[in-house]
Amino acid sequence: MAFRIPFSALPPSLLMRQAKKIRSVGNSLLAYFPGLEENLLQAEIDVPAREYAAAALITSLVNFIALFFILFLVITFKMKSSPLTPFLLSAAVGVFNFLVILFYPKIKIARKVRQLENRLIPAVRQMLIELRSGVPLFNAMTSVCDDYGEVSREFRKIVKKINGGIPEMEAISEAARANASHEFRKVLWQISNALKVGSDVSVALESILNDLLKEKVNKIHRYGQELSPWTMMYMLIAVILPSLGITMVIIIVSFMNITVPKILLALTAAFLIGFQLFFMNMVSTRRPMI
Secondary structure: OOOOOOOOOOOHHHHHHHHHHOHHHHHHHOOOOOOHHHHHHHOOOOOOHHHHHHHHHHHHHHHHHHHHHHHHHHHHHHOOOOOHHHHHHHHHHHHHHHHHHHHHHHHHHHHHHHHHHHOHHHHHHHHHHHHHOOOOHHHHHHHOOOOOOHHHHHHHHHHHHHHOOOOHHHHHHHHHHOOOOHHHHHHHHHHHHHHHHOOOHHHHHHHHHHHHHHHHHHHHHHHHHHHHHHHHHHHHHHHHHHHHHHHHHHHHHHHHOOOOOHHHHHHHHHHHHHHHHHHHHHHHHHOOOO
16 A cells, blocks of 8 residues: 555545656755655655655645635635736645655654664663673564554564564664664664674673763753753743733723733634644653653
């Protein structure tokens, strides 16, 4: 089954067939997005970079045309407004679609990295225990192929390649190149370097495990230090400013004998709800997983 491009109403197979026809245009777009090919590899999106860029362009153009047609009928004929308004709105949505599609692999990578690094330390600790017990490296990697989420998934790929006849060091190096997590790559690099020089892999793993633990503690400390200014900003924007602002508006309009528009209160409530949702999402995404 072909990969489904975000925001695309076209069937994936049809979209990719059309993208292949204008792959030269997609190749030109890659000059402005040089990291797209690597992002697709790390996001495990099995689509050539130039065809993905072409598909992004087709999707944004289709959405632009469809939205322009709808807005043109509604705004121009019903509201008797200028056709420039639906054109500008549709163009803005089309550009937004195009950029989001091109940056979608990075969004997918960030989600994957977060899940992977959450389970990395216990997985590395189990491998270290296995190696110290005299278990070979391949068996130690096999032991973490379950129960550790994205980490297990990555090690299953390595084990599968080794079982397929690829040398152990080469399989580990390929996995390091294809993964976006810096912490996971450090673990694989330590293992690979230990294999190259013939040193004890358990010593290398113990060293990287200590580094990962220190980095985790540092992230927790940095997060705690960031909370104070974020909390102050929340109190200012979501509590103090709306309450004092609405009070001042009511006092001023009462002296001027002006009726407060109902839409003002509705917009204020909508803004507060949107800001609180944004703030909660931002704080939760920045919180380090333990």
